[in-house]
Amino acid sequence: MEHQLLSVAIDDTDSQYGGCTTHLTGLILKELGNRALLADYPLLVRLNPNIPWRTRGNAATVLRLLYDGDPKELMETLWSIIEEYTEPRPPLPGKSPGLVVAPGRPWESERLRWLYRKALSDVVTLDVATESLSKYGALWRGGRGVIGAASSLAALSPGEPYTFELTFYRRPENWGSRRCVYSDKVAYLEGQSSSTLNNLEIDEGTTSAAPGGPDPVLAGFRGTDPGELWRFDEALCERPHFAVLYRSNQHTGVHLQAQEPRIYRSVNITVTVRSPPLKLPGGHVIVEVSDGMNSYDAAFYEDSGPLARAAELLYPGDVIIIAGGVRPYSPRGKLTISVEAMKVVGVAQRRVQVPPRCPRCGARMESLGRGKGYRCPRCGLRSSGHKQSLVVERELLPGSYYYKIGRARHLSPVGARLPTMDRLPVTINVSDVLRVY
Template sequence: MIIGIDDTDSNEGMCTTYLGALMLEELQEYGTVDSLPLLVRLNPTIPYKTRGNAAVALKIKTDCPEKVVTHVISRIEELARMECEKTNPGAVFIQENDYERLKPVLMSFLEEAVKDVIEIGKAKDIISELGIASKSFKNGRGLIGALAACGAMLNPEGWDFTFEHLTYRQKERWGTPRDIDKESFFEADQETYPETWDTVDLTNRLVVCVPHSADPVLFGIRGESPEIVNKAASLIRAESVERFAVYRTNQGTDMHLLPAQSIAEIRDMHSYRLEGTVSVAPKTLEGGHVIFAVRDREGAEIDCAAFEPTKNFRALIRKLVPGDLVLLSGSVTSGTLNIEKIEIKALVPVCREENPKCPECGKHMKSAGQGQGFRCKKCGTQSLSKVRSETGRDLETGLYEVPPCARRHLAKPLAREKRQDIMLYPSR
């Protein structure tokens, strides 16, 4: 049986991955939990998400599926933050004899849930039409993520994947400040990067894998294999933990990005790769946000932003000038593309005007007076106007990313890119 669960957390606490970790242990009473659990991040722009918009799925071999269903539902009722308006849990249960029948439908549903906007009614219609066992609470929006997570479990090799080691706090510590040795996270990163990433932000000297909310997670280490994330976690010095779980995930894969051939096809609440030419020079707004515009081949324009949380990345964006060719990755909200990565494909020459040089002595001439051109006092040579000269650009073509402290769960870090023209700006 495959079990999909979503939307049990709130902004004030709880975490759906914690419920998944509990089920890994508790469902052993009813059978054997098969393979790693899945953590699936959905469309990051959905406004009614709680925090990270993640769903989980598990697979169990059991002779008593009814008891499994009853246990899962009882734990959701007990632990989900039902008092939160945005918390609307859903659970889906798929029997093995339905795997092949449901696989193409739910694989497609997974892609749509990560890249598009799905209404609750569509998930409920699929459940009803295909006879899928499910349980929903309140408006049942969690059924969307639960179905998507099941789609991922039905096709485990059909998408790029990474792993995350999630460590959970003792219950009596929930909601209190986390007791961690920050330096140990930098040591773990130094030992395991680039096979792990987003543990720390070296440039900004921040630990980024420790949440700040009241949820049960102590920290999460992301990487390329279960072995490497476990190794990094073993190097962390922190408060005692209740449990941990290693999830297979779609984090760090760019699975949310859609190719955009033109700005006309771009819609809010979606994420894109878009090529264009800088048409309006970057400007810094109140609050530190940096905004500029790009134009596509049809002449349409869209605003693009490096918001204040992207920190040092904004210094790079400020160096762009009209005419530069860029390939942008990011999510669109309120008609503005929030940059996650930028590939600078071509730079235009930048020229400046300066006084002409004397052909005799090589020194710059001085103005001879308004409307009278320029003259070298030493040699007596003259010139009618200033000259234009190309200046160097403090910028190189290549692929750049926002710092770890500003990275979205689904954004693929450059540590995973297999390219030679990668720029870690200003440095990792």
């Protein structure tokens, strides 16, 4: 049989007891072996991070394959692998795995591109996802996970920016134990590279690549050059089981779309600052902003580092573009936007009223009280002059401000220049993306 182009998408197979969709995808790659050829890198697709019932990273995976067998038989084979993988570690209540097998080029489907964009920044229901799959002619099995799987099919099409993540997985006997990753070695490799992203918390001197919890991930390193990412196996003081190189939409900011703020949406809107920043205990900064029709509370969290420090310097009248997620709480009666990135477009002129200069000696005079005039502290001259208006130089400069490196969320932009892929499909050797140790 002649090879046909198929996309296999998987979601919602992780659990509070361990397990991980990317780990399962690596096992499937090993299982497929020579029965399929890769038509792209394995894809790690992050979706709207503001969905409250999402899995931890809200990620689905996609394998684009050149396959010479029956798609229905492939579906049954993969579903049996998923059931075997998830049976010992049942998902949380309300969650269930999803599998989609789609023919052709889903990234060229207008409906599936629309579904992907919606899932990046808004809420998608199961009926909307399955209707899209039915119209496209795809096969699917499972429950809620079908939403993420279907929504990821059209991700990372030609011309879209992308990054890589090289994920190392643990041997089963080590699951649940403390991970061993040399932070100083990660720091050294970061210093040797110009293409790595968000792998190190510089202030703390620790790596952000190693997660916590019982999942099988040892560490995941992000960047734009696969060759440099493979060097990070030198930073592992625990022998991995295997590693998979994923192409991803991480740190592209693709979820931050210009749209009206609503609960659970990711938005990118131009606003004007309405009130001085309010710094809360713990370092969080709240700024009231308006888009001309509605006002919102923009929340800048302490762990965002330079982003929160820039927010402290905002002043009424500043024009900014804020990008982030709309939260369901509104402590001051306004929707709250959790800011992931900010661009300062225009800085308002700030003026202060000060006492006049002494006409005799030039010193700054002092007020004698309301309506009582002024007295010079140097020469003693009294005057009934008026306050002067002075322009205060602003510390805040126009430009873009991002989360502190090492703390940025999965999809948040980090200000890096990212590559794009000119065409699909391409031929990728499995040995270039899967390494068994």
